[in-house]
Amino acid sequence: MARDLPIGNGSLLVSFDQQYCIRDCYFPLVGQENHTAGHRFYLGVWTQGLFSWVSDESWERQLAYEPNTLATQVSLQNTKLGLSIVASDVVDFQQNVLIRRFRITNLNPAVTEVRLFLHHDFHV
Known part of the structure; x- marks a missing residue:
């Protein structure tokens, strides 16, 4: 099945679906065992007593790559939560490591606490 954002280095391949969920994680041989099955x-977000997975319909998503790279550039926005997130993911080209960065912008006038939740379901 085709995925929207694959990133990898030859030994580690991670791919995201159209809702920005990781769906494939191949290691150490790409195409052999998929450790997500x-x-x-x-990816979940909690703020002001409300929780939402970014795969929910309340999120607007734009999935792309940063220009001329294999680094993701994902824009997420949820008006109900009043949050905007810019996410970037990359697999290091030398070490088998997935690196994720999230920049969160509060769209509400009041200061608020934000928590990110990463739910992994490995099948190793």
């Missing part, structure tokens, strides 16, 4: 790895 096709299950989703979710």
